[in-house]
Amino acid sequence: MAQLLVVEDEARLRAYLTRTLEADGHVVDGTGSGPAAVRRLQDGEFDLVVLDLMLPGFDGFEVMRRAFELRPDQRVLVLSAVMDVATRVRCLRIGAVDFLGKPFATAELVERVRTRLRTPSTGMSQRWLHVGEVTLDLERQTLSLDGRDVPLSHREFMLLGHLMRRAGEVCSRREILTSVWGYADDLGSNVVDVTVRRIRGKVPQPVIETVRNVGYAFRAG
Secondary structure (H helix, E strand, O other): OOOOEOOOOOOOHHHHHHHHHOOOOOOOEEEEOOOHHHHHHHOOOOOOOEEOOOOOOHHHHHHHHHHHOOOOOEEEEEEEEOOOOOHHHHHHHHOOOOOEEEEOOOEEEEEEEEHHHOOOOOOOOOOOOEOEEEEEEOOEEEEEEEHHHEEEOHHHHHHHHHHHHHHOOOEHHHHHHHHOOOOOOOOOOOOOHHHHHHHHHOOOOOOOOOOOOOOEEOOOO
């Protein structure tokens, strides 16, 4: 019995997809926005995500990127009315295992879901993220620096990975809060600053730079 997540902003279609996949024997959770999808992925594990691209909050491309940050071997089947070649190629390059256009035949969707669930999940080809002298192990969620491994909490790992993927760029606190905690609004939270301080306490050299009144940046070298 597979655990599936359906991410579709049109409520009636989401309900139909949920009923269809449940009838095929799966356990299905559903949501309708990018931030809500990320929160679901943070809170649980899913064998397959059925993902629309046009979503409120942020789009399916961003959901995929964050899904793979959380779990490099996450399976994603994109279900979208945007069917041009460039979009399909982009989805596959990001890491989607399949792409099915709308409108779709129900029988084909069901069979594609079955097929993808039978296919071994190989995950992303890159296990390690390297920036300068810093290496992030995406499987073990550890930081390697100066020949030693530094264990990280899940939030520390997610925040550091976000900054490393944008090395040299300034990331606002709100952007980090949305990416790592799945919140659409700041709500006056200081969890970003607290988590950065915890990372700095574990890393002997300054790899995270504070950009006053804006946010943080990872030092590329």
